[in-house]
Structure formats: structure tokens, C-alpha cells
Amino acid sequence: MIPTVLPTYNRAPLTFVSGQGSWLVEADGRRFLDLGAGIAVNALGHAHPALVGALTEQANAVWHLSNLYEIPAQQALADKLVDLTFADTVFFTNSGTESCELAVKMARKYWADKAPERTEIITFSGSFHGRSSAGIAAAGSEKMTAGFGPLLPGFVHLDFGDHDALTAAAASPSVGAILIEPVQGEGGIRPVPDQCLKGLRDLADEHGLLLIFDEVQCGVGRTGKLFAHEWAGISPDIMMVAKGIGGGFPLGAVLASETAASGMTAGTHGSTYGGNPLGCAVGGAVIDIVSDDAFLAEVSRKAGLLRQKLEGLVADNPDVFESVRGSGLMIGLKCKATNIDVVNAGYAHEILTVPAADNVIRLLPALNLTDDDINEAITRLDKAAKSVAADG
Ligand SMILES: *Cc1c(COP(=O)(O)O)cnc(C)c1O
Numbered sequence: 001m002i003p004t005v006l007p008t009y010n011r012a013p014l015t016f017v018s019g020q021g022s023w024l025v026e027a028d029g030r031r032f033l034d035l036g037a038g039i040a041v042n043a044l045g046h047a048h049p050a051l052v053g054a055l056t057e058q059a060n061a062v063w064h065l066s067n068l069y070e071i072p073a074q075q076a077l078a079d080k081l082v083d084l085t086f087a088d089t090v091f092f093t094n095s096g097t098e099s100c101e102l103a104v105k106m107a108r109k110y111w112a113d114k115a116p117e118r119t120e121i122i123t124f125s126g127s128f129h130g131r132s133s134a135g136i137a138a139a140g141s142e143k144m145t146a147g148f149g150p151l152l153p154g155f156v157h158l159d160f161g162d163h164d165a166l167t168a169a170a171a172s173p174s175v176g177a178i179l180i181e182p183v184q185g186e187g188g189i190r191p192v193p194d195q196c197l198k199g200l201r202d203l204a205d206e207h208g209l210l211l212i213f214d215e216v217q218c219g220v221g222r223t224g225k226l227f228a229h230e231w232a233g234i235s236p237d238i239m240m241v242a243k244g245i246g247g248g249f250p251l252g253a254v255l256a257s258e259t260a261a262s263g264m265t266a267g268t269h270g271s272t273y274g275g276n277p278l279g280c281a282v283g284g285a286v287i288d289i290v291s292d293d294a295f296l297a298e299v300s301r302k303a304g305l306l307r308q309k310l311e312g313l314v315a316d317n318p319d320v321f322e323s324v325r326g327s328g329l330m331i332g333l334k335c336k337a338t339n340i341d342v343v344n345a346g347y348a349h350e351i352l353t354v355p356a357a358d359n360v361i362r363l364l365p366a367l368n369l370t371d372d373d374i375n376e377a378i379t380r381l382d383k384a385a386k387s388v389a390a391d392g
Contacts, residue, residue, distance in 0.1 A: 012347055019046025022369045024352070032347075033376055035363045036354040040185070040217050040330070043244035043286060045366035050285045051247050058281035065277060067270060073280035080287050084226055086235035087255035091264075092275030096216035096242035097130025099252040102269060103212050103240050104134045106256060107177040108154075109263030110210060118176030121212070122169050124160045126187030126357060129179070129214055129240075138179060160190065163199075170203045177210040177238075178203070182228040185217035188358030189325055189332025197232035204237075210260055212238040216252070220244030221290040221367050223328035224300035231327070244367075247286040251279035290367065299367050302374065303328040306363070309378045317385040319392065331363040332356060337388045345384035351377060 016024040016032070022045050024032045037043065044051060058073065065071055078090040093099045104121065111118040121138065129135040136144040137152040145151055156175060158165045169175060178200060184190040192200075204211040213236040218228040222244060225231055229239075237260040242252030250273075256264075273279075289295060307324060310333065314321040320342060322334040335342055339359045346353050346361075354362040365373070 012344075014347065021045040021047075022366045022373045030350055033351045033373060033380060035365045035377055036352045037364050037366050038248060039243065039354055040222060040364040041243045041246070042248045043220055043222070043367050044247050044289060045368055046248075048247065048368075050289060051249075051282055054281045054285035055249065055278060058278050061277075063276075063278055064273075066272060067275060071275055071277055071280065073277045073284060074275035077280045077284045077287065080284065080291075081253065081255060084287070084291050085239075085255055086257065087239065088258040089256055089261050091254045091256075091269065091271075092280065093242065093252035093254065093271055094250045094273050094276075094279070095130070095252050096214075096240065097132040097135045098271065098274070099216065099240035099242055099254050100129045100135045100138065100214070101132055102254045103179065103214075103238050104138065104154075105269060106238055106254065106261060106264055107210050107212065109268065110260055111176045112263060115173075115176070117174050119154045120156050120172070120175045120177075121154060122156045122158060122166070122175060122178045124158055124180055124184075126160050126184050126190060127179075127181055127214070128184070128186035129181075130216075160184070160187070166200075167203065170207050170209060175207075175209060177212055179212040179214060181214045181216075181218060182232075183218040183223065183327050183330055185330070185362070186356055188334075188356045188360040189330060189362055190358075191325070191327045194232040197229060198234055201232075201234040210237045212236060212240070214240045216240050216242045217364075218327070218330055220286065221296060221299055222330045222364070224296055224303055225328075226291050226296065228327060228330075244290075245283050245286060246279055247282055249279050249282040251283045253283075295367075299328055302369065302371070303331075305371065306365075306374050306377070307331065309374065310363075310381075313378055313381055313385065316382065317389060319389045320385040326363075329363070329365055329367055329369075332360040333363065335359050335361060337392055341388050341391070342384060345388045346381065348387065349380045349384045351380040351384065353381075 015027040018025045127139045129138040140157040239255045310324045320337045325332045339355045356362045
């Protein structure tokens with residue numbers, strides 16, 4: 001008999017009942033060090049007082065209004081994001097995949113009356129843009145698309161890093177945009193080098209294409225800048241955001257330049273829950289904390305410390321790990337052992353990590369984890385690795 005919850009997930013047999021900072025408490029009382037943060041969502045850890053405060057204050061005032069009326073928390077968060085980024089305007093969503101939907105629609109609408117043949121969007125192998133029809137068609141992998149055809153047309157899939165194919169595709173008269181994650185997440189924590197992001201900007205400018213960054217996983221302070229593309233000193237035309245921006249409350253956003261958003265007039269797009277007061281109140285509290293320069297400097301310092309210790313961990317466990325990669329607190333450990341075995345050994349040693357493609361385990365900790373948490377993480381990962389090596 002089919003389970004009452006549709007069985008689309010492979011869940012670990014763990015039930016967490018409460019959390020504090022980077023720690024989660026299992027129903028049996030064990031304390032787990034959480035280096036997954038709900039897949040890069042709990043950017044400020046569990047039960048952060050400023051977030052709990054913002055949510056309860058809004059909950060006591062009003063929960064939901066709909067976009068038929070003004071929503072002050074939504075307006076305030078949009079103003080903050082415009083102030084802090086390249087963007088001139090923001091649309092709020094509830095998830096990354098919903099942000100993908102609008103990014104694709106916005107690109108098509110931009111071209112609709114200028115050059116309606118420019119419907120195609122260039123995307124890359126190993127990418128992940130969510131599980132909606134547009135998201136799976138954009139990423140294009142067999143694993144996500146099999147059985148779900150006919151797929152939404154209009155995507156040109158290129159191999160990650162194939163510069164010649166990219167140059168050729170960008171010159172095509174049917175292409176209107178390029179969509180890329182500055183740091184691939186699900187694909188195995190693969191950063192796009194800064195000079196390549198600059199090259200993408202130049203290529204987009206040369207052909208008049210829209211450059212769309214998917215910062216759903218790498219954005220909101222994760223790499224030590226508010227948004228990952230800032231390291232390259234360039235800006236996209238459209239950016240997808242979700243995960244960390246809500247700190248655990250379902251919230252996403254599409255940020256855009258005035259030019260890129262020019263087709264999106266009243267009635268062209270909408271979302272019942274998007275920009276809901278509860279989500280925007282929490283999102284405002286997250287952005288206030290994460291956008292602070294001193295906070296971001298601490299993210300970079302902790303990332304440096306963790307990275308250095310992880311290099312030692314890899315050197316000490318050469319049969320289990322191959323290398324460390326990533327950007328800031330978005331870290332991949334490329335495994336020699338099977339990544340799932342390492343994640344499972346972590347469960348046995350009360351530490352949470354997240355598997356990714358390319359035989360990688362991901363560390364996506366809360367951005368405010370402590371130096372003690374980092375030391376404890378290395379101790380537990382080392383025990384987990386030793387147990388995998390002993391079993392192997
Ligand atoms: C998680 C993710 C998405 C999808 O977000 P959902 O909130 O799961 O819909 C899209 N793009 C990237 C890069 C992601 O990591």
C-alpha cells in the first residue's frame with residue numbers, strides 16, 4: 001500500500017524535535033551537529049531569537065493579506081534588497097522553483113515584443129533549478145526529467161565548462177538568455193571561476209542577452225558576500241533567490257534590473273502566498289543580520305578556518321576523501337568512498353551532512369556556527385571517516 005505521504009523522498013530514520021544554533025535534538029535525546037542546515041536554508045541556525053521575534057510579532061499582528069492590498073513587510077524587504085544589490089525591483093515567491101518559473105517567464109516576456117524568436121535559454125550540465133516543469137526542463141538531466149515529458153521547450157543544454165559551445169550558442173538568433181548557478185549546489189559544489197562569470201557577462205553584453213543567476217543555494221551570505229556573484233565584480237540582469245533568505249520560513253524572490261523586468265506589467269504574473277507578511281517579516285530580519293559587513297567578514301573567517309581543518313581531515317583520511325572544494329560556507333568534500341556511506345556514518349556519529357552529485361558530500365552549515373562547532377565538526381567527521389575506512 002502506498003504510504004500516506006507520497007514516497008518521493010529517501011528519508012533517514014531520524015526525527016528531530018528541537019534545535020538551537022547549529023544543533024538539533026533527536027526524539028531519543030541525542031544531539032546532532034547540523035552541517036546541512038536544512039539544505040542551506042537555516043542560514044542563522046535554529047531558533048535564532050531575532051527571527052523568532054520577527055515571526056511572532058508579525059503573527060500577532062496579521063498572517064496573510066494577499067497581493068490585493070499593500071503589505072508593509074514586503075515593501076520594506078524589497079527596498080532593502082534593491083538598496084543592497086544590482087536590482088531595481090523584486091518579486092516575492094515561496095520557493096526556488098517558483099523563482100525559476102518567473103525568471104524564465106521574465107526572460108521570454110522581455111523578448112516578446114523586441115525579438116520574439118529569442119525564446120531559448122542557455123543552461124549547463126549538472127545544474128539544478130528546482131522541480132517544476134520549467135525547472136526540470138532547464139536543468140535537463142535524465143534523472144529529473146525521465147517520465148515527465150513532454151518537457152517545456154526552449155532550453156539549450158551545454159556542458160559545464162565548454163567555452164566553445166557557449167560562444168557558439170550565445171551567437172544564435174534564437175537565444176535570449178543564459179541561466180547559471182555561480183556555484184553549482186546539487187551538482188556537487190562546483191564554483192564557476194570569477195573570470196568565467198566575467199566572461200559570461202561580456203558574452204551576454206556582446207549579444208544583448210539577459211544573464212540570469214540562480215543564487216537559490218549560494219546566495220544570502222553563504223560565500224561570504226551577500227550574493228556569490230559579487231566576488232566577480234559583475235551583476236546579472238535577473239537573479240533567483242530562496243533557501244537562506246527565509247531562514248527556514250518558505251520565502252523566495254526574483255530580483256531584476258528595470259530593463260530586464262520591463263515586460264512585467266500589472267496582471268502578467270502573480271502568487272497568492274508570495275510576499276506574505278510572515279515570510280517577509282522573517283526575511284527582513286535575516287537580511288538585516290546577514291548583510292552586515294562584520295557578519296560577512298566572520299563568515300569568511302570561519303570558512304577559512306573550516307576549510308583549513310577540512311584539508312587536514314582529507315589528508316588524514318585519504319581512503320575516504322579526495323579533496324575539498326567550494327566557496328565560503330558552501331563546501332564540498334569529494335569522496336573516494338561512496339558519498340552516501342559517509343553521510344550515513346555521519347548519522348551514526350551524530351553529525352548531519354548532505355549528499356550531492358559527483359560523489360560529493362556537502363557542508364552547508366548555519367552561517368553563524370561557532371569556532372567550537374567547527375572543531376566538533378572535524379572531530380565527528382574524522383570518526384565517521386574512520387568508520388567508513390574500517391568497513392571498506
Ligand atoms: C534548491 C534549489 C532550487 C529549488 O528550490 P526549491 O525551494 O526546492 O524549489 C533551485 N535552484 C537551486 C540552485 C537550488 O539549490
